[in-house]
Amino acid sequence: MRHAITALGIAVAVVAIYLAVQLFTPPPAEPDLGPQKSSAAGLFTVALAPEREPVPMNALHGWTVTVTTPDGAPVTDATLAIDGGMPAHGHGLPTAPTVGGHLGEGRYRVEGMRFNMGGLWELRVRVETPRGGDEAVFDLML
Amino acid sequence: MPGRRVLLGVLPALALLAACDPTALDEAERETVIGLSLSALPALPEDPSNRVADLPAAAAFGATLFFDTRLSADGRVACATCHQIDRQFQDDRPRGEGLGLTERRTMPLAGVAWSPFLFWDGRSDSLWAQALQPLEDPREHGFTRTALAHEIAARYGERYARIFGPLPALDHLPAAAGPRGSAAERAAWQAMAAADRAAVDRVFANAGKAIAAFERTLRHPETRFDRFAAALARGETPTGDAALDGLEREGLKLFIGKGACIDCHNGPRLTDEHFHNTGVPAVAGLPDDTGRAGAIGALETDPFNCLGPHSDAPAEACTALRFMVRQGAELVRAYKTPSLRGAASRPPYMHAGQYATLEAVIEHYATAPEPPAGRSELTGIVFTERGRKALIAFLKTLEP
Numbered sequence: 299m300r301h302a303i304t305a306l307g308i309a310v311a312v313v314a315i316y317l318a319v320q321l322f323t324p325p326p327a328e329p330d331l332g333p334q335k336s337s338a339a340g341l342f343t344v345a346l347a348p349e350r351e352p353v354p355m356n357a358l359h360g361w362t363v364t365v366t367t368p369d370g371a372p373v374t375d376a377t378l379a380i381d382g383g384m385p386a387h388g389h390g391l392p393t394a395p396t397v398g399g400h401l402g403e404g405r406y407r408v409e410g411m412r413f414n415m416g417g418l419w420e421l422r423v424r425v426e427t428p429r430g431g432d433e434a435v436f437d438l439m440l
Numbered sequence: 441m442p443g444r445r446v447l448l449g450v451l452p453a454l455a456l457l458a459a460c461d462p463t464a465l466d467e468a469e470r471e472t473v474i475g476l477s478l479s480a481l482p483a484l485p486e487d488p489s490n491r492v493a494d495l496p497a498a499a500a501f502g503a504t505l506f507f508d509t510r511l512s513a514d515g516r517v518a519c520a521t522c523h524q525i526d527r528q529f530q531d532d533r534p535r536g537e538g539l540g541l542t543e544r545r546t547m548p549l550a551g552v553a554w555s556p557f558l559f560w561d562g563r564s565d566s567l568w569a570q571a572l573q574p575l576e577d578p579r580e581h582g583f584t585r586t587a588l589a590h591e592i593a594a595r596y597g598e599r600y601a602r603i604f605g606p607l608p609a610l611d612h613l614p615a616a617a618g619p620r621g622s623a624a625e626r627a628a629w630q631a632m633a634a635a636d637r638a639a640v641d642r643v644f645a646n647a648g649k650a651i652a653a654f655e656r657t658l659r660h661p662e663t664r665f666d667r668f669a670a671a672l673a674r675g676e677t678p679t680g681d682a683a684l685d686g687l688e689r690e691g692l693k694l695f696i697g698k699g700a701c702i703d704c705h706n707g708p709r710l711t712d713e714h715f716h717n718t719g720v721p722a723v724a725g726l727p728d729d730t731g732r733a734g735a736i737g738a739l740e741t742d743p744f745n746c747l748g749p750h751s752d753a754p755a756e757a758c759t760a761l762r763f764m765v766r767q768g769a770e771l772v773r774a775y776k777t778p779s780l781r782g783a784a785s786r787p788p789y790m791h792a793g794q795y796a797t798l799e800a801v802i803e804h805y806a807t808a809p810e811p812p813a814g815r816s817e818l819t820g821i822v823f824t825e826r827g828r829k830a831l832i833a834f835l836k837t838l839e840p
Binding site for chain 1 (some may be wrong): 482702703704706707712713714759762763764765766768770815817
């Protein structure tokens, strides 16, 4: 019986120490690779999708951005801009892509995207509307 | 399920084997290697700015012009003087030399049509626009565009006409006049009627388009590395000269792994066709060279660029220019990543032949020196002596 209690005590201590370590170690900055994001101030929901999969390397290609309000209504009067780079390498995109006007149902076309390295990329979509602007940030692993 | 059980038995055994041989490739590495092979090269990109780009007659005419020394001020310099056919279309010198000494290393030409921007700093957006520059550079051909038009009329009139239509009237034009020539040649150019200048520019551009059609036929030869990758792609064990030895495989793993060479030297040409500041030292005594940063203005004002009057492309097809990064600190002293196919047998290295050997190149990547200007993308890598040898052994597999 005494042995059992000691064993239990040790087990509890181990679990407690494990939890404490878990609690106080900051989680590694996991890239959030989801294709849909809330913009920083929550004004919009932004989805970003490549027109070709897998995403080609070293070739110009297009993407589609879809912008809705948080409750799902398409945003049809936005002006969009896209930018990005590789934070770990400290460089931007190798091209300066452009985003065209509204195509319907909150969709906009990005032209001139190109990736020239494998690894983690960050893409920032800036959305401006007469009611305010906001930015959504995407992570992309190539 | 006996088959399954056998597989289950084999897999750990294979894993064990892989663990014993440090030069064996894992599945991800195998994929990467196959992606670097020549057979993964995409189709030849179209050049909508050059309507004769894929016309065999134009390529044949372009080949003639490429080797023609009479298209120069002293009758002795052709494209082929610096871009030598038996030397991978380069000249083994630190800096190209025609009528005078240039400031940059002559670039090899195999696979050049896959590159959206030409020159070390990418100051041309097509092969035909590129070809016009050496013709009039006083250190290269030192020729003028009216002299070129006269030369074509005198010796190639019929071939020209079959491809591009009749030549304009040229007899009344000066023998040597052009906007980049001597003071007298520039003055003669200015004195010409605007319509005559436009007509001569058209002939000049067409000569470039024929040369470009020829350059589009220059392909990378298959290398030992490609035969190795092809065997991997078929799921076979490479044999004969396709089998890379331990040192070569170790170099390959370094190249695509810890050495991070593949960050920039990627794809089947082993280049990302982009511009990077890698801290390559400046050559003492040469004028300041800002690399890509200095090329943007030249590209945008080049009358022979894709948006200019001699381009055959609608504006929206000029994608290299349309989506070009025009400013930013990253452009300073950034140079185009060279293809590493055939590099082992063509020292010296870098944009002005700064390094005489591959050993010196590897030392550069190990130390990551401070750049003369801008910010280098390199951070320095610790290589063992064996690692350096291995990388060089791997680079040598990129030879036919």
